[in-house]
Amino acid sequence: MPVALVGFADPVLDAQACFRAVLDAxxxxxxxxxxxxxxxxxxxxxxxxxxxxxxxxxxxxxIFIDPAFADAADWVRFHCGVAPTPDASVAAFVLAPDLPxxxxxxxxxxxxxxxxxxxxxxxxxLGEGAVYTMMGPGLQYPRTFRATGLPVDFVARWAENxxxxxxxxxxxxxxxxxxAALPRSLSITGG
Amino acid sequence: MNEILxxxxxxxxxxxxxxxxxxxxxxxxxxxxxxxPFGSREMPLPYGWGTGGIQVTAAVLxxxxxxxxxxxxxxxxxxxxxxxxxxxxxxxxxxxxxxxxATIIQTRHRIPEFPLSENQILVYQVPQPEPLSKLExxxxxxxxxxxxxxxxxxxxxxxxxxxxxxHVAISYDYPVMVGGRYLMAPSPIPAFDNPKLHMMPALxxxxxxxxxxxxxxxxxxxxxSLDFDDHPxxxxxxxxxxxxxxxxxxxxDEVVVDNKGGRLFVCSDTDYCETRRAAGHVGADA
Numbered sequence: 001m002p003v004a005l006v007g008f009a010d011p012v013l014d015a016q017a018c019f020r021a022v023l024d025a026x027x028x029x030x031x032x033x034x035x036x037x038x039x040x041x042x043x044x045x046x047x048x049x050x051x052x053x054x055x056x057x058x059x060x061x062x063i064f065i066d067p068a069f070a071d072a073a074d075w076v077r078f079h080c081g082v083a084p085t086p087d088a089s090v091a092a093f094v095l096a097p098d099l100p101x102x103x104x105x106x107x108x109x110x111x112x113x114x115x116x117x118x119x120x121x122x123x124x125x126l127g128e129g130a131v132y133t134m135m136g137p138g139l140q141y142p143r144t145f146r147a148t149g150l151p152v153d154f155v156a157r158w159a160e161n162x163x164x165x166x167x168x169x170x171x172x173x174x175x176x177x178x179x180a181a182l183p184r185s186l187s188i189t190g191g
Numbered sequence: 192m193n194e195i196l197x198x199x200x201x202x203x204x205x206x207x208x209x210x211x212x213x214x215x216x217x218x219x220x221x222x223x224x225x226x227x228p229f230g231s232r233e234m235p236l237p238y239g240w241g242t243g244g245i246q247v248t249a250a251v252l253x254x255x256x257x258x259x260x261x262x263x264x265x266x267x268x269x270x271x272x273x274x275x276x277x278x279x280x281x282x283x284x285x286x287x288x289x290x291x292x293a294t295i296i297q298t299r300h301r302i303p304e305f306p307l308s309e310n311q312i313l314v315y316q317v318p319q320p321e322p323l324s325k326l327e328x329x330x331x332x333x334x335x336x337x338x339x340x341x342x343x344x345x346x347x348x349x350x351x352x353x354x355x356x357x358h359v360a361i362s363y364d365y366p367v368m369v370g371g372r373y374l375m376a377p378s379p380i381p382a383f384d385n386p387k388l389h390m391m392p393a394l395x396x397x398x399x400x401x402x403x404x405x406x407x408x409x410x411x412x413x414x415x416s417l418d419f420d421d422h423p424x425x426x427x428x429x430x431x432x433x434x435x436x437x438x439x440x441x442x443x444d445e446v447v448v449d450n451k452g453g454r455l456f457v458c459s460d461t462d463y464c465e466t467r468r469a470a471g472h473v474g475a476d477a
Contacts, residue, residue, distance in 0.1 A: 012200065012201045012206060013253070015206065015209075015210075015254060015256060016201075016209075016252070016253045019209075019213045019250075020251065020253060023213075023216060023251065024219060024394075026217055026221060026409075027220050027409045027410055028309075028410060055213070056213060058207055059211075061214065092214075109338075110338035111334045111335060111337070111338040113222050114215070114218035114219075114222060114225065114226060115339045116218075116228045118217070120217075122248070136368050137409040137411070137412040137413075138220075138409040139221045140294045140390070140392075140410075141412055142413040165372070166222050166373075167227060168219075170217070173211075183220065183221035183409075184221055184222070184361060185221060185222070185223065186408075
């Protein structure tokens with residue numbers, strides 16, 4: 001199938017800008033950043049999620065793409081030079097339309113907690129909807145964070161993930177051209 | 192605007208290397224204080240001159256960043272000047288010696304005296320990322336010790352200092368606990384700088400090129416210098432005011448000025464000292 005969609009207009013500087021947004025999002029959990037505004041993404045992907053994939057994924061890593069994003073598989077294959085893996089449990093990146101079962105993904109080992117999945121989740125909206133309160137590294141004071149589209153039992157599922165620290169899964173939430181990140185080190189209440 | 196050297200990618204490193212570094216950096220921020228192995232590249236300067244710091248800076252640097260590089264606090268030493276020039280040439284970024292206007296500060300062995308802000312990233316050049324290296328030579332074993340948070344041997348090392356000298360005799364690279372979980376080498380910054388690691392508003396990234404490790408401290412993270420209840424951590428400072436700006440709180444360098452035993456104590460942070468002198472502060476030797 002021909003891949004008609006272009007990637008970053010400037011592969012070097014756009015990737016850098018996207019990475020800095022993700023780095024800042026990860027360092028200051030709950031902060032919302034704009035990325036990928038001008039990117040023409042595959043129909044099912046929002047520009048932010050597409051930009052994160054372009055900026056971080058290549059043939060040296062692995063990505064699992066949820067069947068809901070099947071139309072993005074060829075685009076990822078072409079732009080990132082990686083064949084998506086059919087097995088989510090070994091993937092370094094997981095691209096999903098909603099929060100997958102975190103227990104089914106790689107959470108790293110005690111000696112190598114970095115060998116864990118980063119889940120790029122596409123949510124309905126950031127900055128509105130359910131209110132969560134977060135505390136952890138990166139936050140001077142407990143901070144509230146709002147998102148629409150996370151499951152109702154998100155706080156309980158996150159607590160299970162946070163309990164594994166230093167092992168665990170890190171989330172990058174994307175909605176439209178905005179993203180926020182939730183590293184495993186966070187404790188989250190509310191919902 | 193600087194003239195960009197033709198024939199190189201932006202900020203020297205190729206994009207695949209940057210992505211590898213960026214993936215490692217994101218995991219480093221998610222696991223504060225944990226050392227992440229990375230594929231350190233050969234750089235156009237030898238190991239020990241800041242190859243780890245340069246690779247981290249190259250991975251985060253963007254065209255709108257303003258870069259400051261310090262070496263033992265000074266902006267004007269060979270190492271600092273050449274790294275600043277390297278990025279001016281390969282990335283065309285603006286450079287500065289002013290701590291407040293810099294967005295990325297690459298440092299060798301100091302934290303600036305002026306407090307850093309949330310909009311800044313501090314990149315450390317790290318010679319030895321493993322705080323347990325002098326106690327346990329095997330990297331396989333220290334990895335396991337970190338996995339189990341088994342840091343008793345470091346406490347014994349501090350205790351032995353106390354029995355022998357009456358105090359912990361570590362004046363630089365003083366080990367810290369990050370987020371209450373990982374023992375971390377803060378790179379050879381003086382113990383005087385250790386309190387600044389705690390709850391710093393800026394993001395702190397550490398790169399060790401020869402040892403091929405990256406680690407990080409996110410902003411506002413709890414960082415505690417290792418100590419005992421009855422021997423609390425105590426940061427030392429030479430008991431003199433700065434000879435040039437008169438500061439009684441900054442970290443000082445001792446400079447031999449003649450062959451008759453003459454000595455001058457000056458701020459190690461040159462930008463801090465110059466800013467104070469420009470504001471009218473005058474030391475006894477100025």
